[in-house]
Amino acid sequence: MSSVLEFENITKEYHSLLGRKRFRALDNFTLQVEKGEIFGFLGPNGAGKTTAIHLAMGFMRPTAGRGFMLGHRFGRYAARRGVGFLPENIALYPRSAETLVRFYGALNKMGGSQLTRRADEVLSMVGLQDDAKRNISRFSRGMLQRVGLAQALVNDPELLILDEPTSALDPVARVTVREILLAARNAGKTIFLSSHLLSEVELICDRVAVLHRGKLVRMGRTAELLQAGERAEIALRGLSPQVFPGAVLHHGLLTLSVPATEQRSTLERIWSLGGEVISVNPSRRSLEEIFLEATGGAAAPHVGPEP
Amino acid sequence: MKQIILIAINFVREQRWPILVLLLWVLALAFLGLATDAGRQREDLLFVFKQVAVYVVAFSVFFGSSAIYNDRRSRRILSVLSKAIRRGQYLAGLVLGITLSCAIYCFALGLTGSWTLGEAGFPASQVWFLMLCLVAACALAGSVALTFSTFLNPFFAAGATAAVMALPAMISYTMGSAKWGYVVPVYQLAATVLKSSFEAPGTPEWLPIFVALAQAAGFLLLSVRIFSYADIAVSVE
Numbered sequence: 001m002s003s004v005l006e007f008e009n010i011t012k013e014y015h016s017l018l019g020r021k022r023f024r025a026l027d028n029f030t031l032q033v034e035k036g037e038i039f040g041f042l043g044p045n046g047a048g049k050t051t052a053i054h055l056a057m058g059f060m061r062p063t064a065g066r067g068f069m070l071g072h073r074f075g076r077y078a079a080r081r082g083v084g085f086l087p088e089n090i091a092l093y094p095r096s097a098e099t100l101v102r103f104y105g106a107l108n109k110m111g112g113s114q115l116t117r118r119a120d121e122v123l124s125m126v127g128l129q130d131d132a133k134r135n136i137s138r139f140s141r142g143m144l145q146r147v148g149l150a151q152a153l154v155n156d157p158e159l160l161i162l163d164e165p166t167s168a169l170d171p172v173a174r175v176t177v178r179e180i181l182l183a184a185r186n187a188g189k190t191i192f193l194s195s196h197l198l199s200e201v202e203l204i205c206d207r208v209a210v211l212h213r214g215k216l217v218r219m220g221r222t223a224e225l226l227q228a229g230e231r232a233e234i235a236l237r238g239l240s241p242q243v244f245p246g247a248v249l250h251h252g253l254l255t256l257s258v259p260a261t262e263q264r265s266t267l268e269r270i271w272s273l274g275g276e277v278i279s280v281n282p283s284r285r286s287l288e289e290i291f292l293e294a295t296g297g298a299a300a301p302h303v304g305p306e307p
Numbered sequence: 308m309k310q311i312i313l314i315a316i317n318f319v320r321e322q323r324w325p326i327l328v329l330l331l332w333v334l335a336l337a338f339l340g341l342a343t344d345a346g347r348q349r350e351d352l353l354f355v356f357k358q359v360a361v362y363v364v365a366f367s368v369f370f371g372s373s374a375i376y377n378d379r380r381s382r383r384i385l386s387v388l389s390k391a392i393r394r395g396q397y398l399a400g401l402v403l404g405i406t407l408s409c410a411i412y413c414f415a416l417g418l419t420g421s422w423t424l425g426e427a428g429f430p431a432s433q434v435w436f437l438m439l440c441l442v443a444a445c446a447l448a449g450s451v452a453l454t455f456s457t458f459l460n461p462f463f464a465a466g467a468t469a470a471v472m473a474l475p476a477m478i479s480y481t482m483g484s485a486k487w488g489y490v491v492p493v494y495q496l497a498a499t500v501l502k503s504s505f506e507a508p509g510t511p512e513w514l515p516i517f518v519a520l521a522q523a524a525g526f527l528l529l530s531v532r533i534f535s536y537a538d539i540a541v542s543v544e
Contacts, residue, residue, distance in 0.1 A: 091381045
């Protein structure tokens with residue numbers, strides 16, 4: 001697989017007017033997004049996610065390091081022709097949804113009947129076909145978000161960069177966006193998705209990265225990260241709590257939690273010591289737990305399992 | 308070129324309400340001029356026409372100094388510059404949009420001026436040349452203001468533009484050197500309008516117009532250079 005988006009040791013610092021105060025938004029940040037995947041980009045507020053996206057789009061220059069998007073250095077306009085971008089809290093000119101989508105398509109060198117057809121198509125995709133002629137100044141925030149998604153999709157981009165695409169959407173619209181993104185991935189497109197909605201990310205992302213204070217603190221395949229956190233809760237009786245440090249004795253039952261990989265050996269040990277297993281319950285960690293763990297006490301960057 | 312025109316038309320569309328107000332103002336003044344005894348108060352009429360005409364230079368400075376700022380503050384610039392458009396094309400589109408907005412005003416003023424000054428007995432054949440002088444002055448003033456607005460907020464950008472426009476004119480006046488008048492010749496072009504008597508046919512001076520347009524292109528190139536280093540996601544305050 002080839003990288004469509006690549007950050008190489010990028011550092012970005014913001015300065016105050018006289019340069020006395022400095023804030024490091026990204027610190028030696030390295031990341032590669034492969035072709036045809038949905039990549040979830042997570043992090044708490046102020047982690048540097050939007051800065052990374054703005055660097056990729058060429059809105060700002062890195063203090064150090066470099067990056068490539070669709071084979072071009074960040075900031076090259078040729079790369080943006082194959083990119084669809086939805087900024088966080090999108091702001092658009094007050095026009096009809098149809099005029100706006102055509103305007104953004106025309107900026108991407110589209111025109112004629114191809115643009116008209118594509119504009120109608122993307123507005124239908126986001127469920128705005130009946131409101132296409134209405135001025136967006138009368139739209140709700142969720143509808144604006146959908147117009148934003150339509151303008152990002154209008155040029156049929158190879159790479160979609162979405163900053164909080166579902167933050168203002170109701171559950172039905174969220175499902176629609178999810179379906180659009182999955183259809184895009186199935187069509188071979190790459191999606192770089194920054195979001196706070198971890199349940200959404202868990203559902204659709206092939207890989208995730210967690211950014212904290214400008215540093216990458218977790219990265220890996222979503223399934224593997226979740227699997228790595230799987231545990232088993234075992235309830236038993238007939239053994240002393242001293243046999244398993246950390247086990248809890250409650251109403252005569254001893255309960256202990258072990259990693260899923262140690263479940264079999266633990267059960268064999270219980271049986272060999274003469275204990276009786278009452279129940280075994282698998283407990284799967286959510287992405288939220290992984291996220292909290294990564295950002296709560298992230299002292300050293302850790303890169304998780306990779307294929 | 309298509310992108311430049313798109314940005315320019317979009318700018319004019321964004322400024323449609325201020326432009327409409329200015330057009331109504333021009334129209335209202337024209338009716339006021341006709342309502343008075345144009346034959347008797349012809350000098351007053353000429354004075355008002357000249358004053359109203361040169362105001363357009365100030366409008367171009369306001370348009371130029373606030374164009375980028377408004378797009379950055381509203382974050383609309385992000386969705387525009389995320390497309391296959393160079394920053395230079397975006398700035399060229401803004402300069403064209405500013406010039407078009409001022410040209411609409413000058414066109415309306417040319418129409419009403421020909422009408423009212425004609426009624427007052429002035430030979431109005433020079434009006435369109437004077438309007439062309441103003442459009443050239445606006446293109447230059449707008450591009451100077453846009454250049455400063457790439458790194459200053461609108462208030463300071465407008466102030467810096469006023470200083471850059473006034474300084475060569477002041478040097479030219481105090482030193483008595485006509486050459487300084489060709490450095491950012493906004494004042495020289497405005498003075499052509501202000502000093503026009505409409506009595507003698509005169510020979511139109513085209514050189515300041517060409518110089519102004521060339522310098523507008525020069526300032527545009529300078530603004531592109533400066534803007535290429537700007538973090539556009541961070542607003543200028």
